[in-house]
Amino acid sequence: MGGDVGVRVMLAGAALARHRHDGLRFTLFGDEAQIKSALDSHPNLRAASEVVHAATVVEATDKPSAAIRKKTSSMSMAIAAVKAGDAGAAVSAGNTGALMAMAKVALRTMKGVDRPALAAMLPTLGDNDVVMLDLGANTECDARNLVQFAVMGAAYARIAFDLETPRVRLLNIGTEEMKGTDEIRDAAAMLRKATLPLRFEGFTEGDKIGHGDTDVIVCDGFSGNVALKTAEGTARFVTDVLRRAFTSSIRSKLGFLISKPAMHLLKHHLDPNNHNGAVFLGLNGVVVKSHGNANEKGVANAVHVAARLLEEDITRRIAADMASVESLSTTASHMELPVK
Incomplete structure (x- = not known):
């Protein structure tokens, strides 16, 4: 309904x-x-x-x-x-x-998971999309939450992209180690020291989300939702500007006919229906959220995401990976974190 x-x-x-x-x-x-x-x-x-x-x-x-x-x-x-x-x-x-x-x-949340996260795939210039989480389930997150999101996102990426050790980055206001909030820097320190089924590659900025040089981008729900809505708005802005430009004159219309195959490729790449299906990771069960304005192709894609996660037993995979985080968390209070 x-x-x-x-x-x-x-x-x-x-x-x-x-x-x-x-x-x-x-x-x-x-x-x-x-x-x-x-x-x-x-x-x-x-x-x-x-x-x-x-x-x-x-x-x-x-x-x-x-x-x-x-x-x-x-x-x-x-x-x-x-x-x-x-x-x-x-x-x-x-x-x-x-x-x-x-x-x-x-x-309920799985053992070892404090909060579930909303994860979705965004288009990139690389060979694969990028898994990004959290996209709005948790507006405020501590370092422990971000580490858990990284592990859950990596488990999802291994299934979606058939990767053994996905590349993971934290969304930040800069790539330097001293940049960002205490929570982000502490999470980075924990991920660098931990032995996890992922490759932590530091920070990334908002303008690099679509570069395709990472497989999982981790952030709090507030930042993630703003980034997602900005990306969706920018995609609509670009397509609307191009539509106006190609209909502004007879010469522009002729140019559109010549470039029509490239425009179809662009439209396909930016169409959110091709990436529809956000997942609540960290629960004892699979729940997939389809975008409210998705068309039938988008809804079918959301169902495909659910089916793939069931086939690959995402819940069991995350449970196994979270055991590594549990052992990490027990020593986290004794870790020597970077001086603020």
Whole structure:
């Protein structure tokens, strides 16, 4: 029931994902009448789906505290299905704050994880995208949180990019060791000293996010959300400026026809639907957040992310990696950190 359009786009996306992965099965939570009506257009999805009526819906304006009390909402029931083992993962395009709160209360954080983080893949100029976290689940983070995010992000990157030791950097206001807050510098010191399944390569700045020279970028949720929204806004700005430029005169229109293949490549690279599907890492279960304005291709991509994480058992992988952080944390208070 989530997203800007709702049932129609969500089911179209699920149907597209079903065509790509014919082994997927779906439990569709929401208004039964609306869902069954929309399923008439997708017989392939209908054959692989169960519809469960939900009496209420979490609205975009609902505060997390209010949303949690909606036990009969489609979002709450979907997460409950994951907790009960009736579903492998939950995918929603609804209220992000409510989804985070519900998932954290129902699924709880994994052993060794203080706070779950919202992670997503952003496009780069390199061979792979970059995993970035946290993107808004935690506005304030200490050094321990950032180290945990680094480990969880690296586990995700190993699955997404098929890497053995992903390159990890902390988002900062500069690359020099003395730059940044105490929390960022302390996290860097811990990551440099630790033996973890990742390669810590120091700091990176906001203008380098898309360079493709790192696999995981770690930050607090406030900075990450601002960076993400800025990147999305810049992408829209560039495409709008180009559209205006190519329609400003007859000569410009002719130029557009010549450069049309390159423009299609640019549009594909910047299209957020091709990178849709943010993951709440650190929970005892898989929950994927689709962007609210995603089209059917974007929703299908979010479902693909959920399926891939289940196939690669992301929860088990993070649990194994967090054991390294636990041993690190027990000695962290005795570490000789850089002098402030």
